[in-house]
Amino acid sequence: MNYKNPDENGYYGEFGGAFIPEMLYPNVEELQKNYLEIIESEDFQNEYQDLLKNYVGRATPLYFSKNLSQKYNTQVYLKREDLNHTGAHKINNALGQVLLAKRLGKNRIIAETGAGQHGVATATACALLGLECIVYMGEIDIQRQAPNVARMKMLGTKVMAATSGSKTLKDAVNEALKDWINNPVTTHYVIGSVVGPHPFPDLVARFQSIISKEIKEQLLEQIGRENPDYVIACVGGGSNAAGTFYHFVNEENVKIIAAEAGGLGIDSGKSAATTLLGTLGVLHGSKSLVMQTKAGQVIEPHSISAGLDYPGIGPFHANLFKEKRAEFFSINDEEALRSAFDLTKLEGIIPALESAHALAVLDKKKFNENDIVVICLSGRGDKDMETYLKRLDDGSL
Numbered sequence: 001m002n003y004k005n006p007d008e009n010g011y012y013g014e015f016g017g018a019f020i021p022e023m024l025y026p027n028v029e030e031l032q033k034n035y036l037e038i039i040e041s042e043d044f045q046n047e048y049q050d051l052l053k054n055y056v057g058r059a060t061p062l063y064f065s066k067n068l069s070q071k072y073n074t075q076v077y078l079k080r081e082d083l084n085h086t087g088a089h090k091i092n093n094a095l096g097q098v099l100l101a102k103r104l105g106k107n108r109i110i111a112e113t114g115a116g117q118h119g120v121a122t123a124t125a126c127a128l129l130g131l132e133c134i135v136y137m138g139e140i141d142i143q144r145q146a147p148n149v150a151r152m153k154m155l156g157t158k159v160m161a162a163t164s165g166s167k168t169l170k171d172a173v174n175e176a177l178k179d180w181i182n183n184p185v186t187t188h189y190v191i192g193s194v195v196g197p198h199p200f201p202d203l204v205a206r207f208q209s210i211i212s213k214e215i216k217e218q219l220l221e222q223i224g225r226e227n228p229d230y231v232i233a234c235v236g237g238g239s240n241a242a243g244t245f246y247h248f249v250n251e252e253n254v255k256i257i258a259a260e261a262g263g264l265g266i267d268s269g270k271s272a273a274t275t276l277l278g279t280l281g282v283l284h285g286s287k288s289l290v291m292q293t294k295a296g297q298v299i300e301p302h303s304i305s306a307g308l309d310y311p312g313i314g315p316f317h318a319n320l321f322k323e324k325r326a327e328f329f330s331i332n333d334e335e336a337l338r339s340a341f342d343l344t345k346l347e348g349i350i351p352a353l354e355s356a357h358a359l360a361v362l363d364k365k366k367f368n369e370n371d372i373v374v375i376c377l378s379g380r381g382d383k384d385m386e387t388y389l390k391r392l393d394d395g396s397l
């Protein structure tokens, strides 16, 4: 099975497609018709690759983590997306989509953000390339990721609060979609993950696939073989995971592990573990697994990490789950916090709370001594310092 690319209608197995209101047809069709030709053109690739190298700072290191390897008695490598300009993998996609929008003749950019990393990345790309930028963000996330809100403002972006529902990522996506419906001609919606109507999941996965392309090259250089035994990444909508898995999904000998946000626990009613709690449904323009009631009402998710606090999952990942191509772990808030403090103590790296969910898999699964285990460290923890400091101060960790 080809797990990497969707079919011509945007389906990964039974998941994907484009379920959109009529008002959005022209925009989405324009993208579907043009995205591959534009992003594969020499002119686009020259500009994009140059920016990735000289502006973003790629290639990011593949770092052999000696201390984690010792602790877990296996070979742990960290793909350091935290070292990208703006502090996470999100910039790989934001820059690509803003360059694409320019070539489509758009002069206004909108985006949604949860943790604020995608918002900052999009605001940054718009500052660099001279486009107007508006970012929708849930009211709760505006509070818990305040440093990123400040960065967006300084970058000249207007941050609009989403005040409905759980006031988090899902609600920000709803507001962005509403804006797009109202401004179809001038505006491109830079979706921040492998979600949304076709072609967004494929478009975002392609921009993030640089992560696994580099892992292959770096492993070859460092250990003489391209493929690890395991790749591990956290999944909100699933863009850093899609990028980390992309060049490995069709290689049978590489095992794939995704970490979802368990929140306060699967049975607590406060969770965001979509593969365990979700059923087939349509959310934000594509058919996938969705946390919903029997009547199809979306269930409000919960995670300590704003970037994983989402009741859906990209169709790419829903298919990996259904086909048992990937193993999914549910990581609770407390487990993620412990892993964040562990990495900080052992390696002097403060990870984003989202990335800490991927690290926590090391406590859940036993790896062999010689296994090469690559974990995507999707972002840095600057934005999460308030949460971390609270835990340091109350002495519970």
Ligand SMILES: Cc1ncc(COP(=O)(O)O)c(C=O)c1O
Pocket (backbone or CB within 6 Å): 088, 089, 114, 115, 116, 117, 118, 192, 193, 194, 234, 235, 236, 237, 238, 239, 240, 241, 306, 307, 308, 352, 354, 355, 378, 379, 380
């Ligand atoms: C550092 C970091 N990692 C992971 C995520 C989750 O998004 P995705 O699943 O699309 O990689 C986010 C989202 O904001 C993030 O900021």
